[in-house]
Amino acid sequence: MSNTIDLRGICCPTNFVKAKLALEMVDAGATVEFLLDDGEPVKNVPRALKDEGHKLISLKETDGFYTLTLEKID
Amino acid sequence: MAADKNKTTINLGNLKAGGFIKERGKDLFTVRLRVPGGRMPVSRLKKIAEVAEKFGGEFVHLSVRQSIELININFKDFDAVVMELGEGEQKVASCGARVRVPVACGGCEYNPNGLVDTQRSAMEVDRELFGAETGHHKFKVAFSGCPFDCPKAAINDVGFIGAIQPELHREECISCGLCAKSCTDGAIAMDQENKPLYLPDKCTYCGDCVKVCPTGAWKTVKKGYTVRIGGKWGRRPLIGTLYATFLPEEKVVEFIACVLAWYQDKAEGLGRIRLGDIIIREGTDSLLDHLRSKFPDNIVEKTIPPQVVDNQIGNN
Numbered sequence: 001m002s003n004t005i006d007l008r009g010i011c012c013p014t015n016f017v018k019a020k021l022a023l024e025m026v027d028a029g030a031t032v033e034f035l036l037d038d039g040e041p042v043k044n045v046p047r048a049l050k051d052e053g054h055k056l057i058s059l060k061e062t063d064g065f066y067t068l069t070l071e072k073i074d
Numbered sequence: 075m076a077a078d079k080n081k082t083t084i085n086l087g088n089l090k091a092g093g094f095i096k097e098r099g100k101d102l103f104t105v106r107l108r109v110p111g112g113r114m115p116v117s118r119l120k121k122i123a124e125v126a127e128k129f130g131g132e133f134v135h136l137s138v139r140q141s142i143e144l145i146n147i148n149f150k151d152f153d154a155v156v157m158e159l160g161e162g163e164q165k166v167a168s169c170g171a172r173v174r175v176p177v178a179c180g181g182c183e184y185n186p187n188g189l190v191d192t193q194r195s196a197m198e199v200d201r202e203l204f205g206a207e208t209g210h211h212k213f214k215v216a217f218s219g220c221p222f223d224c225p226k227a228a229i230n231d232v233g234f235i236g237a238i239q240p241e242l243h244r245e246e247c248i249s250c251g252l253c254a255k256s257c258t259d260g261a262i263a264m265d266q267e268n269k270p271l272y273l274p275d276k277c278t279y280c281g282d283c284v285k286v287c288p289t290g291a292w293k294t295v296k297k298g299y300t301v302r303i304g305g306k307w308g309r310r311p312l313i314g315t316l317y318a319t320f321l322p323e324e325k326v327v328e329f330i331a332c333v334l335a336w337y338q339d340k341a342e343g344l345g346r347i348r349l350g351d352i353i354i355r356e357g358t359d360s361l362l363d364h365l366r367s368k369f370p371d372n373i374v375e376k377t378i379p380p381q382v383v384d385n386q387i388g389n390n
Contacts, residue, residue, distance in 0.1 A: 043256050047286040051186055056288035058250045066255070 028074040091205035092169035111178035111196030112140030121162025178217035188219030190236035237279035239296035246291035253283040304350035304380035312350040312380035350380040
């Protein structure tokens, strides 16, 4: 199952809360991708998810948006 | 005699630091409460509500500098108000030509941006310097936990902004690029090897790189306060300017006392005048030299005078 959560077009803090809800649905150790808009979302969401204890793995830019990959930590 | 029977007695000692402010009309005063850093334990808030209900009007006012002000207090009730508040350990604040109650943001215990413990700093300054008479004018202090600077350090006589110095340990970096993307000030660029390149001249020491880094490759090598001096608002606003960087948190009280001593010395005979206006008269070097003798590791080499804000009224 591909865990890609599209958070584009969603403002802070709704995007972060949606990310949290999405992470509740996956198992610990799973890899999840979040699609984030440039600007505030890509600046705030990764840091907030790290702060929640998850392991950030990479950030890639594609066509003006960002893909954040992380590993869910319980 | 009727005159004797109606005689009011008030403990004038309670009025020493100010905090009792005359309202419009007869007999009524505002009582400004001492709330350093804006932190109000819920138990104290309850006590304040009780006292306000018993002695005050229909509402309290939240002041611009984080105080709760009791409104419509009859001056005959001063002693009773002080006593009843005192049981809940709530003190009255200051006003006039004194060191005022410091303001501060929430600090670093629960706020994810906070870099330093502004609440502890505000409590320390309040404990050590509260109500000290300057002999000239009011003296305001503010603490911001990070360069967002919500408390607006630069419009205080002395304003402190939490800061950290980041340093990259390249071998721990996984080239994710999150730090460069997170850096608001453009102080991090990715180099040809796809590793972060730190541009210190652009850095405002906010720590966002340290906070976002997934592997801890960015480390904090220095922590303290960026210090701005000489600001004020009001009729003739001045923006305070940079005097110190990475001032250790434990030196805050000593630092303010050192600024106060210079102010009192240089303002001698000049009456009601704010620190910023004294700096404009004396020049910045005099204050820099004075501070450098005590804080050699933190004082900047040179600075600029407080910046005059042209408010476009009354200038002709």
